Amino acid sequence: MSPRSWLFVPGDRPERMAKALGLGADALILDLEDAVAAGAKAAARDAVREFLAQRDTVRGPALFVRVNPLDSTLIADDVATLTGGAFDGVVLPKAEGRASVAALRAMLPGDYAILPIASETPRAVFTLGDYDGDGLAGLTWGAEDLPAAIGATTSREPDGGYTDPYRVVRALTLFGAHAAGVPAIETVYPDFRDLEGLARYAARGRRDGFTGMMAIHPAQVAVINQEFSPSAEEIAHARRIVEMFAAHPGAGALQLDGKMVDAPHLKAAQRILGRVPGP
Ligand code: COA
Ligand code: MG
Numbered sequence: 001m002s003p004r005s006w007l008f009v010p011g012d013r014p015e016r017m018a019k020a021l022g023l024g025a026d027a028l029i030l031d032l033e034d035a036v037a038a039g040a041k042a043a044a045r046d047a048v049r050e051f052l053a054q055r056d057t058v059r060g061p062a063l064f065v066r067v068n069p070l071d072s073t074l075i076a077d078d079v080a081t082l083t084g085g086a087f088d089g090v091v092l093p094k095a096e097g098r099a100s101v102a103a104l105r106a107m108l109p110g111d112y113a114i115l116p117i118a119s120e121t122p123r124a125v126f127t128l129g130d131y132d133g134d135g136l137a138g139l140t141w142g143a144e145d146l147p148a149a150i151g152a153t154t155s156r157e158p159d160g161g162y163t164d165p166y167r168v169v170r171a172l173t174l175f176g177a178h179a180a181g182v183p184a185i186e187t188v189y190p191d192f193r194d195l196e197g198l199a200r201y202a203a204r205g206r207r208d209g210f211t212g213m214m215a216i217h218p219a220q221v222a223v224i225n226q227e228f229s230p231s232a233e234e235i236a237h238a239r240r241i242v243e244m245f246a247a248h249p250g251a252g253a254l255q256l257d258g259k260m261v262d263a264p265h266l267k268a269a270q271r272i273l274g275r276v277p278g279p
Contacts, residue, residue: 001275002138002183003027003062004228005221006115006214010035011044011065017051020061023218024225027062032078033069033093034145041074045081052085064115064137066091070103079107089113089137094120094145097127105135113137115185118176119169120145128172133180140185140214141173160197174209186210192217202227211275230272238269 003026009017011032020028030051036044048065055063065087068074071094082090092104095116104114112135118128119141131139143155143166155166162170170187177184186205189198198220202213206228213224230238244254245266253262 001277002211004212005224006064006185006212007061007218007221008035008066008188008214008216011048012036012040014047014051017047020218023221025061025215025221026212026225027064027088029064029066029091029214031066032074032081033066041068041077045077049081049085052082052087055086057086062088064089064091064113066093067104069094070100075107079109083109087112089115091115091117093117093142094124095127096121096124097130098132101131101136111135115140117142119143119173121149122146125169125172128169128176129179131176131180131182133182136180136182138183138185138212139173139177139180141169141187143169143187144190160191178209183211184209186213188214188216189220190216192220195219195223198223199227229277230275234272235276238272241265241269242273 005025006027006029007020007023007025008029008031009020011017011030017028017030030048032041032044032048052063052065063086065078065082067078067090070092089112090104090108092100092114095101095118101114101116114135115137116131116139118124118131118139125146143162146166146169147153147155152165155163157163174184186202189201191197202224205213210228212228215221215224240256241261244256244261245251248254253260255261
């Protein structure tokens with residue numbers, strides 16, 4: 001099952017990286033990019049290298065490292081840090097379509113999964129339908145860097161909802177991920193003290209077809225895991241649909257509780273059951 005929660009941890013905070021292992025996140029993103037100040041990049045690389053060297057490869061969350069962007073002078077040293085380390089994948093900020101994924105892949109010391117943050121530059125918006133899903137851990141987006149890049153003052157309305165440009169970008173990322181056949185990962189909810197708002201935001205993401213979400217704070221992990229797991233009622237309902245079609249092998253459309261169910265309902269039910277964790 002692809003990760004539900006992806007927790008960011010600044011790469012220059014070794015004590016936070018160690019703590020993050022036990023917080024229940026499905027994946028950690030050890031950050032070498034925006035959460036690390038320019039003067040702390042070298043120390044962050046050393047801390048991440050040390051952390052990966054001590055990894056328990058049997059238990060614990062998946063480990064991803066966010067490197068600096070391809071057009072920075074920092075990425076070569078970031079990638080060099082990873083050589084020999086035990087990690088699962090790399091998060092690529094400011095990604096711009098399949099060419100940028102190929103460029104990163106050519107630099108990596110092996111065949112690792114890549115999670116592009118696919119909406120952080122104006123050009124990136126026009127590549128959201130361009131991704132090839134091979135080797136991608138998913139596709140995700142961000143609502144902070146793009147407004148800064150175009151001189152917008154914010155990506156949010158006073159009530160916290162996205163402004164129109166960012167609603168478009170979110171939807172394009174969602175469909176771009178599904179067009180590539182990879183998980184769509186919802187972006188962070190920065191107000192980490194507002195857990196009720198987070199729950200509503202994550203529930204909306206799952207409703208719309210995202211299968212996981214990035215987190216910035218430990219308190220967000222349990223909420224995200226919960227919201228991106230199918231509920232007992234959803235699982236029971238999905239089982240009824242699958243069983244009903246199994247009992248009527250020739251049927252295209254059937255009725256359940258007075259409502260029509262046909263091929264897309266069966267597909268949705270199978271998708272839900274595919275996300276039920278094993279025993
Ligand atoms: N990973 C692991 N532990 C974290 C954490 C994280 N991302 N964020 C907070 N913690 C820990 C703190 O160490 C602290 O632990 P303690 O109680 O044992 O001392 C506890 O959680 C509570 O932290 P809190 O005081 O609520 O937050 P803060 O003010 O120290 O930090 C942030 C707030 C936003 C700076 C911090 O959560 C953070 O660095 N998040 C990630 C930022 C990031 O990577 N951004 C890049 C992508 S957008
Ligand atoms: Mg950023």
